Amino acid sequence: MKVADFDFALPADRIAVRPAVPREAARLLRVTADGLADFTVGDLPALLRRGDLLVLNDTKVIPARLEGLIGAGRVELNLIRAVDGRTWDCLARPGKRFRPGAVVRFGDRLAATVRAKDPEGTITLEFDRAGADLMAALDAVGTMPLPPYIARKRTPDAQDRADYQPVFAAREGAVAAPTASLHLTPDLLARLEAMGVERTMVTLHVGAGTFLPVKVEDTRDHRMHAEWGEVTAAAAEAIGRARREGRRVIAVGTTALRLIESAAAPDGTLSPYAGWTDIFITPGYRFRAVDVLMTNFHLPKSTLFMLVSALAGTERMKAAYAHAVEAGYRFYSYGDASLIDRLEVPA
Known part of the structure; x- marks a missing residue:
């Protein structure tokens, strides 16, 4: 069809x-x-x-939309798929900063290491904590992953949590x-x-x-x-x-x-x-x-x-x-x- x-x-x-x-x-x-x-x-x-x-x-x-730093450079990412309890695939920008081995810091609550980057631009991140500890940290630093057609019109806010x-x-x-x-x-x-x-x-x-x-x-x-x-x-x-x-x-x-x-x-x-x-x-x-x-x-x-x-x-x-x-x-x-x-x- x-x-x-x-x-x-x-x-x-x-x-x-x-x-x-x-x-x-x-x-x-x-x-x-x-x-x-x-x-x-x-x-x-x-x-x-x-x-x-x-x-x-x-x-x-989960609050899957994150903003962080690689060195002094600001980055944004959206988690898209869990690989295991501490590893997630994500979409991120600017993609050129996400080189394997780079460390992304999300304030003082959470960090992750870039483990891989595929040809289509999907980034694999390994976080410094797993399971319930990771979920708690995401809840503290992340925002709700509104669909692109909403996020383009307004910024996610506290009301979206509910x-x-x-x-x-x-x-x-x-x-x-x-x-x-x-x-x-x-x-x-x-x-x-x-x-x-x-x-x-x-x-x-x-x-x-x-x-x-x-x-x-x-x-x-x-x-x-x-x-x-x-x-x-x-x-x-x-x-x-x-x-x-x-x-x-x-x-x-x-x-x-x-x-x-x-x-x-x-x-x-x-x-x-x-x-x-x-x-x-x-x-x-x-x-x-x-x-x-x-x-x-x-x-x-x-x-x-x-x-x-x-x-x-x-x-x-x-x-x-x-x-x-x-x-x-x-x-x-x-x-x-x-x-x-x-x-x-x-x-």
């Missing part, structure tokens, strides 16, 4: 730079075989059914938020639980690759970024039980969907899973385990718009996005959401 097939017009003023307040006041576009309908996230109790299973991604965003984090985030390791989850509040989750909507947690540590543009002309030539995830035995059983009982499995976010589909066998059964996934879902993909997706609005020609097109059809999703633009929906990480049924679409 041609990447150009997934293009659409998006005015720049539709990009949200702050989230809705309160979170559940964000708008929600319902996409079904019957058409489109406008709601808010707070309307979810009226849209979901008793017995539905929400699958949430409990990854926690705004760019799901209320149920638990497992540190993401360098980007699972943004559909940002709309959910403890009160809304309690109301859904009271009406019989179940939930389970999976973990996918979202990487910065989620923001990378597709630079090829044909989808077959695109190399998807890999992210680490885990489906525990309890989560696999909860999803499997819902499927056996004919209840809907609703992925909250493309990250949860991609992980579930990576863990599912061709017949839809799930086993515990822990490892890397680079699944790339485009139209023609046959979904194994997910019935409904809640997700934000995505970039033109992005892998995520390709994913929602696979779920409900490219023309239907282009029509949904055109409606969202016309109706003033807010796009991307801090924007509004959609709730999309999996529909039978031609390969």
